[in-house]
Amino acid sequence: MADLLLNRTTWDLVADPYGNIAVTHEPYAIAQSVANEVKLFAGEGWYDTRQGIPHFTTSLGVVPHRGMIRQKIEEAARTVPGVVGAVARLGLNKATRVMEGSIVVSTQTGEELNVPLS
Numbered sequence: 001m002a003d004l005l006l007n008r009t010t011w012d013l014v015a016d017p018y019g020n021i022a023v024t025h026e027p028y029a030i031a032q033s034v035a036n037e038v039k040l041f042a043g044e045g046w047y048d049t050r051q052g053i054p055h056f057t058t059s060l061g062v063v064p065h066r067g068m069i070r071q072k073i074e075e076a077a078r079t080v081p082g083v084v085g086a087v088a089r090l091g092l093n094k095a096t097r098v099m100e101g102s103i104v105v106s107t108q109t110g111e112e113l114n115v116p117l118s
Contacts, residue, residue, distance in 0.1 A: 001082055003029040011039075030082045031113045034105050037076040038117065051079070066090055066099075073103060077115075082107050090117070 005014045005022035016022040024032060038053065045051035053072045070088040077086035085106035092099050103115040 001026050001029050003032060006032060027107060027111050027113055030080060030107055031115045033080045034077045034083065034103060034115045037080055038073050077103050077105055084108055
């Protein structure tokens with residue numbers, strides 16, 4: 001699996017040393033795709049509006065239930081080709097009121113990838 005490489009801070013395309021759009025391959029391509037799925041809001045997918053997590057109805061503007069958010073994140077991660085399992089490890093930073101954590105993803109090749117949530 002190959003995918004376009006995205007900048008980890010701006011989530012924008014990156015150029016390779018020759019000025020071409022950079023490409024990434026497994027296992028990083030899978031980790032990046034998992035991060036994309038989790039960031040996608042329900043209904044905002046350009047080609048498939050069924051993709052995404054219903055953040056507006058489940059976690060924004062309400063006191064979120066951590067178990068429900070964990071379930072939605074894990075379900076979204078498992079939709080990525082090459083992923084056979086996902087476990088979200090979440091924590092709430094009470095000072096900043098930000099949910100933090102990571103997703104541990106198991107791939108078809110037996111690798112475990114740690115995808116940070118930020």
